[in-house]
Amino acid sequence: MLSSLGSESPSLLKSFAFAFPKHSSFEPFGRRLRKSAEQSLGILTGELLKCPVFEFVNHSLSIEECGFVREALLDPILYEVSFTQMRHSKFLSSIMVSKKHGVTDDEGLTAEKVFADRFSISSPQIRTHDLYLVENRLTEEQWRKLATTLLGNPLIHDFSFETADGLQWEARRAFVPTVPLGLNIYAVSLDTDEALLELSRTRHFALNLEEMRAIRAYFQRDDVQQHRKAKGLSQPTDCEWEIFAQTWSEHCKHKEFNAEIHFTDLDTGESRTIDSLFRSKIKKSTDIVDQRFREKGRSFLVKAFNDNAGIVRLPFRGEPNLVWKVETHNTPSALDPYSGAITGILGVNRDAMGTGVGGGRLLFNTNVLCFGPPSYARPLQAGQKHPRFVEEGVVAGIRDGGNKMGVPTVNGSVVYDERYAGKPLVFCGTAALMPARVGTRLSWEKPILAGDCIVMAGGKVGKDGIHGATLSSTEAHAGTPQTIVQVGSPVTQKFLADFLEEAVRRSWVKCCTDNGAGGLSSSIGELAEISGGAVVHLETVPLKYSGLAPWEIFLSESQERMTIVCESKDAENLRQLAKDREVDCTVIGTFTDTGFLDVRLGREQLAYLSLDFLHNGVPRKVLEAEGKQAILHEPALPAFESFSPLLLALLGSDNIRSRRHIVSQYDHEVKGRSIVKPLMGFDQSAPQDAAVVRLDFETYHGLAISNGIIPRYGDLDPYHMSAGSFDEAVRQIVSVGGKLPDPDDPTTSVWTVNDNFCLPNVVYDPEANPDGKLKLGKLVRMCDALFDMATFFNIPMTSGKDSMKNDFGSGNQKISVPPTVLYSMIASIEDVRLTVTSEWKDAGDLVYLVGRTYDELGGSEVYKLFNEKGAHVPLVRMADAKRVYQKMSRASSARLLQSSHDLSDGGLLLALAEASIGSGIGLRCELPQTGLSPFTFLFAESHSRFAVSVKKRDRDRFVSIMGSDALLLGELEDEPKFCVVQSSQVLVHCTVEEMKQAWGGELC
Amino acid sequence: MLTRKPLGAKRETGFAGVSEASPPPRDFLEEPAAQFPPNHLLAPNALRVTGFPPNHLLAPKVLVLCGLGMNCEEETYAAYKLCGTRPRLVHVNEWFAGKVSLDDFQLVHFTGGFSFGDHLGAGKVLANRIRFKPTATGKPLIHELEEFLASGGFVFGVCNGFQTLTALGLLPGIEDGQSVSLAPNIDGNFQDRWVSCQIDPESPLSYLGAGETLSLPIRHGEGRLVVKNDAVETLMVSKKLMGIRYLHNPNGSAFNCAGLCNETGRVVGMMPHPEAFLSPFNHPEWSRKGSEAPRADGLFLLQNLVNYVSHNR
Missing domain, CATH: 3.30.1330.10 (PurM-like, N-terminal domain)
Incomplete structure (x- = not known):
């Protein structure tokens, strides 16, 4: 119990509120962290308690406000609140985890709403922190490790640490916005390839030389230089470079799926050229299928x-x-x-x-x-x-x-x-x-005409996720810049989703799109193609804080934002509805048909780019590909007396064990x-x-x-x-x-x-x-x-x-x-009541294997137990698969299937085991002679197969539909035992409970 | 009140009538009308027959709150419709703006979900707003809600709605201010699982199905009932306010409490979600059904609520 926290000094500035759980069981997360710290990091923390902290920025709480904080900011039954950081003799160390400035503090924003609701004036800025009280005295190495791996992420959090005897490290760093507003032109000579590459690398453009050259060529075109001059522009601006980088990123343009690929099969020597994997494989297959239905x-x-x-x-x-x-x-x-x-x-x-x-x-x-x-x-x-x-x-x-x-x-x-x-x-x-x-x-x-409004709705814009699109096109490394981390706010998005649905229902929305990778630059850039142009006024965009460079406003991937298109007559309706629903919503520009993406900040022209070149000017990649059959061999495994230990090992293996703790x-x-x-x-x-x-x-x-x-x-x-x-x-x-x-x-x-x-x-x-x-x-x-x-x-x-x-x-x-x-x-x-689930239903039902098993243990989970890959990968025999699936549908429509489970990881034996675990029903299985070894038959992962159960009275109807595609395996039994035999040799024998234990997933 | 056998909660018993001799289990789908007893839940359109005919004078008027992060409004709306009422979905801010009056309703439903993202504690921020934010009339909404209750109205909250009602102090409502809380589950995890819970026949909320065992899903991270002190606890026990109890406690809740009412039984809150079990086919064991179709326990409970409200307004 944390009752003896000492008295509060009335003379101190009350800018912080510390909340302590009245009982450690009210705060179960600390207990979990304690366990994690011990098991994963080997750090013994003793008792660990997570305490919410509210910081009222540049504000000292009045007595009335203090009372309100006690009663309303946290649950008064579960927490007691103190306005000075109390020491408690039990806890020798404390770690404070704070969000870095600029990182979304959702909880703080909500606390501000609570304050504003009560006092009917705008709230002081409230920031939230987590204070972790630690029973043991930690060393610097320990607290750093604990803080950065379990309590927070150095990319988005700052940490400070204190011990009861006064040792302190790392006060939070102040955030000073350093980027001045305004236009910036990189002092880069466009003449040399080296300079272009250097620019791409240092600015994280992730563009290759050819792409950089294409951009240079664009800016050197006479017509381009002329209309840029009319807009007061000459050299490419930072904003324009950034727009190119993100629009031409792998993420947005799928350059490798659109590349020309020269493929050589090294085994046969044959070669072919693929004119875009996307067009010739993905889209083409869809066109063919669509045509057949059409x-x-x-x-x-x-x-x-x-x-x-x-x-x-x-x-x-x-x-x-x-x-x-x-x-x-x-x-x-x-x-x-x-x-x-x-x-x-x-x-x-x-x-x-x-x-x-x-x-x-x-x-x-x-x-x-x-x-x-x-x-x-x-x-x-x-x-x-x-x-x-x-x-x-x-x-x-x-x-x-x-x-x-x-x-x-x-x-x-x-x-x-x-x-x-x-x-x-x-x-x-x-x-x-x-x-x-x-x-x-x-x-x-998605109809858009010149004159329609560009509306940004949802969250405000900060530095979140700058360069997300370009960075997903490069390898991750320790130096990956931190601003690319975006913090999500599901509650902001829920407000936005409700608002959008309502606005669409009222016909105030012509169409909309998501602000994802690339932010406004991407969403407006894509929509502008429909009308043929857009003018954006960045000074109208609501910001989380000052200090963003204009290009950052345009590129930011601050989350939970949509770009909405509306007719100008509906803009006021939208704004009013958004206000009623507590959603930020602002008109930030207009669609045009000029053919240009025109971005301004007040009177300053930031970008003026041809949409046609922006979207179609990216040079096509030409890539080399080689095919080569892997050199494979089947392993020689020891002979098994019983498969029970194998079954239990597989049930507990990573790719098979229960997912219940997650699900x-x-x-x-x-x-x-x-x-x-x-x-x-x-x-x-x-x-x-x-x-x-x-x-x-x-x-x-x-x-x-x-x-x-x-x-x-x-x-x-x-x-x-x-x-x-x-x-x-x-x-x-x-x-x-x-x-x-x-x-x-x-x-x-x-x-x-x-x-x-x-x-x-x-x-x-x-x-x-x-x-x-x-x-x-x-x-x-x-x-x-x-x-x-x-x-x-x-x-x-x-x-x-x-x-x-x-x-x-x-x-x-x-x-x-x-x-x-x-x-x-x-x-x-057609009718969900006719669907079939995977677990057995009743003792006495017959169990069948549907579909044929082949000698295909390659890549199987059972081989993985022995660190082997094998050689015979399961093949899809398409015609056979279709026949089996059609028969399954007929059996299903005729309501003959009590249960059906598809065979995948671990093969037949695992599917049977899962159906028993899920139902608590036992199985006695007599393997038929198939020409395959029992090991192969039970563990091969051949495709297009099912384990199904059928009522005895339906046996004849089932068999007449399935013909030779179904093999009778055995019968379900009341006694929860799982037994597989072949010609009187017992291959597997265990209880359902043993299997369940191995599989895991019990809830407490 | 509807009385039907509860869905078999125990695995050993299974559903009645599963044997070789009984009619084929899935045949009830073929000619529903011929095979169902009158008003059977599975018969096409029979759901409405169990409640009131559309627009019936006796059907209570239900206000279903939505917005600000609540997210069970679609199924809650459907549930009250299936019970024969004409529910109205109202965004909380419309209520604040004075665009609806509780005078027009007999039942206010506090919907489940994550109002304000559960920040500062589940239900806390919405409750603060109702308690403190002045409306156009100058008074916070809590006054209108109290007047509504004093004039015989009903308030029902599920999950986040329940959490809001406790933070408002309306539950258990035996003293001013908040006297119980729904703390984080004892294991600290959000959990989605089906539980069995029982309705105390002597509780003021027994009209929801006295003595019935219901199978319903829980979906929460903060469902552990914590009582402020012994005095409150004694009163709650003696007045039998903890009227819905888990058969197996999933979250450390005091007295296995799954649902709570005030003394009059007119304010009820519960953690399990009745609106998520409107069809027998929502149950995780539906496909083990025998010749007798299982009951949709959630609809059963809500129908009882609606019937009771209509007779006691």
């Missing part, structure tokens, strides 16, 4: 690739539009895992909100996360965080982003690999629904539409294949959502890794009861997939990236598979993203992610 009059593709997210028309009443986008946020998550992930999820929310007219109602979130293993033991490089902390932060960010926006997280996956220890991969997805029409307008269109932190119920959730069954421990949500409360129409990602196969064969990932996404949806799309079927389901590629640097450089050609070759093969699978199954890409510089460090210290592709799929479901 010919039959069944096109459902409304918009693909040319808006913030793709749109498909759902085959249900009112033909609502489904908006669907999956994005990555890798670099920000490497720098600050919590902020990176939360801005990732909030950012993709805004993509969905900013598609078409905008204001789409968010339906659900998904996420797929790739981390280094928690047991990662290599020495950490400068700036590298241990995967455990990365995971903790990222999961918390996903949690707060989704939960606080009120969007259910319905589906996800976590993949572990040593090579994600440098940069994690954080894929965030969001779907939204829009009605077909909004007022008289078609909801998916239970995400809200998957909000909005009340979730039908098949990530975990189902009597104690919610049964992992599911695909999520199912219904669309409203009146019908049972819905969607199934799945993810396919198997990067470990890429080491054996990138083509089959990509094809297998695609198949995984398809079969998960088939498993819950989805039906493959069919252009010839009048009642065809609607399917859509987002592709997300994450690669290390694929641009060959003899020194920095000697195997660049092989990496690009892998990408080419991954895209080949995408094309083959999409066109075979008739599933169009509607959106996607590539993240191309996922390396950390440099030289032989470089940690590069394995080439990774994620396919995020959605299919329409």
Whole structure:
């Protein structure tokens, strides 16, 4: 108890309020940190208590205000408040964690609102800090380590430390804005290539020489010089350089996916030229699929690739539009895992909100996360965080982003690999629904005319995230500038989302877009292409604080902002509604048809650039790629007497063990539409294949959502890794009861997939990236598979993203992610009540394996236990897969399937085990003779397979549908035992409880 | 009041009628009208029949608050509609601006979510605003809310709404000011899980389903009831105000308390989300259903609330 805090001196300035928990159990975070500090850092803290601190900047609290702080700023039952920093004999050290100036202090802003509400005058500025009281006396090394790894991030926090005997280190640094307002022209000679490269490097433009030359050539053009002269400009301004750098960044222009690639297969000697992977693979496959449906009059593709997210028309009443986008946020998550992930999820929310007219109602979130293993033991490089902390932060960010926006997280996956220890991969997805029409307008269109207003709505602008777009195009390193860290504010965004939906419903919005990478420069730059120009007045942009250079205002990636387009007559309505809803909303410019992006600050001209050149002038890259079959061999493993120990080891392995400790932190119920959730069954421990949500409360129409990602196969064969990932996404949806799309079927389901590629640097450089050609070759093969699978199954890409510089460090210290592709799929479901879950239902049901198993242990989880890769990667046999999926759909429609679980990591045995764990029902399994060894049959990860259970009375009907594609394995039993035999030899024998223990995931 | 068997909470019993002899489990989907008992929840459009016919005079008027970070308004609105009322979604700031009057309503619903992002403690900032911010009339809204209650109105809060009602001092309402709090869960984690909770038949809130065991999802990081002192605690126990209790305590809440009412039973708050269980197909075990479809416990509870309000205004 912290009751004896001493008396307060009335004479002191009361500018701080310290809140102490009245009982340590009211503040459980300290206890968790204490455990973490001991386990992860080996620091014994003794009791650790987190205390909120409020700082009233340049203000001394009156007695009345002090009373109000006690009662209203914190819960008076849980906290007691002191206005001087009390010492408590129990705590020998204290660490203060403060946000750096300029970093969003959400809680402080809310406290200011509370003050303003009460005293009806503008509040003093309030900043919040966290004070950690530590029982033990820490050394300087200890507190620094504790503070910078567990309590905060030096990129966004300042730390100070005190001991009871008065030792003090590091008072907080004052923030002095140093950048003067005004125009800046870099004193750089444009004449030499060296100077251009130097400029690109020092200013973090991430542009190569050819691109810099193209920009130089633009500014040297006669016509350009003439119209610049008319505007009072000559040399390129800092603002203009920055606009080029971000518009031409890899992030925005996808230069490698649009490059001309010369591919040589080193094994066969064959070579070919690929005219843009995006056009010739991704877009082309979608065009082909769309054409097949269009010919039959069944096109459902409304918009693909040319808006913030793709749109498909759902085959249900009112033909609502489904908006669907999956994005990555890798670099920000490497720098600050919590902020990176939360801005990732909030950012993709805004993509969905900013598609078409905008204001789409968010339906659900998904996420797929790739981390280094928690047991990662290599020495950490400068700036590298241990995967455990990365995971903790990222999961918390996903949690707060989704939960606080009120969007259910319905589906996800976590993949572990040593090579994600440098940069994690954080894929965030969001779907939204829009009605077909909004007022008289078609909801998916973006009509903009000269004279329409440019409105910025949402948060204010600070230095957050400057250079995000260009930095995601370079390798992360210790010197990566700190301003690129953006801090998310889900509550600001929730206010904004509600406001936008209302404004769109009232027809005051013509269209809108998200302010993501590149900020205003990117959002206005893209929208201006529609009308043919824009004038922006930066002096009207609301700022968080003074001291921003004009180009920083234009480029800032301060979060939770949308750019809205409205007719000038509606601008006042918008402003008033925004004021009522407590959202910042300002007209900052006008769209024109001059052909130029015209940026001003008061009378000063900051930029005047041809939109045509800005968007189409980037020189095309020409890249070399090589394909080479990896040299592989099958391992010789010892003979196994029993597979039980293997099964238990696999159940506890990183890629298979329970995700419940993560999933239970995400809200998957909000909005009340979730039908098949990530975990189902009597104690919610049964992992599911695909999520199912219904669309409203009146019908049972819905969607199934799945993810396919198997990067470990890429080491054996990138083509089959990509094809297998695609198949995984398809079969998960088939498993819950989805039906493959069919252009010839009048009642065809609607399917859509987002592709997300994450690669290390694929641009060959003899020194920095000697195997660049092989990496690009892998990408080419991954895209080949995408094309083959999409066109075979008739599933169009509607959106996607590539993240191309996922390396950390440099030289032989470089940690590069394995080439990774994620396919995020959605299919329409006619009646969600007919869907099937993965766990067993009743003893007595028969268990079947559907689909054929091959000698395909290559890249399997079981080989990974022995640190082996093997040679035979699982292949997708497309025609067989389609046949099996169609049969599964027939069995599902006939309601013959009691349960269905797709086979993936760990193969057949793991799927059977998970269904038993999730239901508490035992299984007795007699393996048929298949010509494969029991080891192969149980652990091979051949694609397009399912473990299903069927009622005995349905046996004949099931078998008549499945024919030779189903193999009877055994029967479910009341007794919770898990037993697999073959010709009277016991292969696996354990209890469901033992498996559950190994798998983990018990909630306390 | 509706009385139907609760959804099987225990795994061992499963759902009634699951055996080889019973009718095929999934056949109820084929011809719903023929197979359902009258007013069965699964029968098409039957949900409305269990409540009031649309626009019925007796159907209470419900105000569902939204905005400022609350985020369960869509399903809450749908829930009251399914219960036969004509709910109205009102942004909190519209209420502050005097654009709606509580006189026009019988039930005010404080919606779940994260008002003001849970900054400074869940529900705290919204409660402060209601307590302290002067409106156009010069008086804070708490006065209007107290008058509304004095004239026989009902207030129902779920999750963040419950947290707001405790910070307002309306729950348990046995002394002025705040006397209980919803502290961070004992393990410090936000958790989403389904729990079983029971309604005390002797509590003033027993009209929500006396003695019933309900299966509902909790989704919160701050749901642990902490009582200010022993005196308050004794009063709460003797008056049976902690009327909804967890069968297994998920968060360290005092007395396993999941929901709380004031003495009159007209102010009720609960952490579990009834509005998230409007269809039997929301339940994590729905696919184990037998021939008898499980009950949507959330809709059941809210229907009881609406019925009670209509008879006691």
